[in-house]
Amino acid sequence: MSDPTDDRWTGAVLLLIGSSTGGIGQHVASLSRGLVSGGARVTVCGPLAVEQQFRFTASGARFVPVEIPANPTLADARAVTAVRRVLADGVDVVHAHGLRAGFVAALARPSAPIVVTWHNSILAGGLRGRLARLVERRVARAARVTLGASADLVERAVALGAPDARLGPVAAPELPAPRRSRAAVRAEFGVGAHQPLVLSVGRLHPQKRYDLLVDAAAGWRELTPPAQVVIAGTGPSYLSLAAQISAVRAPVTLLGHRHDVADLLLGADLAVVCSDWEARQLFAQEALRAGVPLVATAVGGLPELVGDACRLIPPGDLAALDGAVRELLTDHQQRADLAERGPRRAAGWPTDADSLDLVRAVYRELSDGRDETGGREVAGGQSVPGRRNGPTDRDGRPVDGSG
Structure with a gap:
């Protein structure tokens, strides 16, 4: 007792x-x-x-x-x-x-x-x-x-x-401080100073709908400069995603499990969560705390978590995902606004x-x-x-x- x-x-x-x-x-x-x-x-x-x-x-x-x-x-x-x-x-x-x-x-x-x-x-x-x-x-x-x-x-x-x-x-536990510079993180993936780097972190599972992200990313090759997408995580969808990436020639790299999420966030221009459902997704919390602009699906507990500090899109909507990412990558002011709102929103979380x-x-x-x-x-x-x-x-x- x-x-x-x-x-x-x-x-x-x-x-x-x-x-x-x-x-x-x-x-x-x-x-x-x-x-x-x-x-x-x-x-x-x-x-x-x-x-x-x-x-x-x-x-x-x-x-x-x-x-x-x-x-x-x-x-x-x-x-x-x-x-x-x-x-x-x-x-x-x-x-x-x-x-x-x-x-x-x-x-x-x-x-x-x-x-x-x-x-x-x-x-x-x-x-x-x-x-x-x-x-x-x-x-x-x-x-x-x-x-x-x-x-x-x-x-x-x-x-x-x-x-x-x-x-x-x-x-979400507080991440440690990044150990590498932004330039060093981006150099790992061969991303230039002005090339967009899009990041997602999570279990490779059908619920996360990484298949949508891969399909959308296939079209981002035509951006100037082209966007690069990296996904950190492991799970049962790895082989199917790898095959899809190859089939559609998407600029996506599957990183496997990573212990340096803070570094990856420092190097990223945009974070994406495209799940069919989430409660209080940890990566969404990490992205907002780090001031990385976030595109996420309006499902489960995500809307109440992120408020107006995130670009919310409908789940399962490839066109909405593609459009939101393209708009933010070409609009520096919108990204800067979300980058400021994220840490302010995060300060009120339990x-x-x-x-x-x-x-x-x-x-x-x-x-x-x-x-x-x-x-x-x-x-x-x-x-x-x-x-x-x-x-x-x-x-x-x-x-x-x-x-």
């Missing part, structure tokens, strides 16, 4: 995570560091590859390898068994990140309360989509508290029967520390046995409400009626 007069929380928590190469893993690593430094006992369960990338044990957490496949399979039984072994040691809270981890937590049936952070929306159709939505419903009803990374995820959890759904923004404070407050509430549902404020004046089952507006605030 934690001391209610202390802002820290010193209980025992199991953080459960599935496969991740980006935002979810970074978020869990940040929570793990903050909780351990505050005196909590943290155990992280997840695939060994996630520990190798994010090194939870380096900050003092215990790590137990638990393989959680991307889709429900018979392997879930092994994951549930492994989680139950950890639960036998005694924990105060189980906090799962993502629906797959949340499903394993629900199947494990811990005596401790379950918290699930929803990071993504289900976009798949067909049999896979129907199965995913059954998992989604089970996870929503199993969690004592659901934290949605964006307001639409909170609304979705409420609609599926979550007893307590709240907005829980996931902050920080890593705010995300940690929110999670600690939820843990204290659950481990102390209290039933608190009042909202609380985080930096930038963004409300993070605690909700019993009921509708919310786009900012996560309660509204009357059932609509």
Whole structure:
């Protein structure tokens, strides 16, 4: 039990995570560091590859390898068994990140309360989509508290029967200072001083719609001077994207996983996010903080995240993507305006520390046995409400009626 007069929380928590190469893993690593430094006992369960990338044990957490496949399979039984072994040691809270981890937590049936952070929306159709939505419903009803990374995820959890759904923004960790000069970064890609360099960073997955970016980039060869596009990230779409780049002769380079995103942003003239859905996409946050003009799709939590500091376009619209990039690359004043607005917008976002404070407050509430549902404020004046089952507006605030 934690001391209610202390802002820290010193209980025992199991953080459960599935496969991740980006935002979810970074978020869990940040929570793990903050909780351990505050005196909590943290155990992280997840695939060994996630520990190798994010090194939870380096900050003092215990790590137990638990393989959680991307889709429900018979392997879930092994994951549930492994989680139950950890639960036998005694924990105060189980906090799962993502629906797959949340499903394993629900199947494990811990005596401790379950918290699930929803990071993504289900976009798949067909049999896979129907199965995913059954998992989604089970996870929503199993969690004592659901934290949605964006307001639409909170609304979705409420609609599926979550007893307590709240907005829980996931902050992007501050990037380190660039280590190279702008000229040195651009020289890596053979980009001249006046040639446009367009950057995107994210997992190579169909949701990210990099196929649209490649198709649009194929036409940017005709610009004077021609634009060069670089995409940093790994994922299952790598081979199909590489084949597409070759087929349409697009000036696009797939960089793989990079640790120098700050350097890449320094060298870029424009950043692009063309996903079908995002909550609080980390690269969008990084771009605005760095003052790099951003073109992004108006989906999920992106509009409420970026406000007027970004050029928003409809999802899946090749002409809109092409037109927005061409316009900004030829209009220095528009780019300069967005470059100024970005850091101002970013200054009002919740920080890593705010995300940690929110999670600690939820843990204290659950481990102390209290039933608190009042909202609380985080930096930038963004409300993070605690909700019993009921509708919310786009900012996560309660509204009357059932609509």
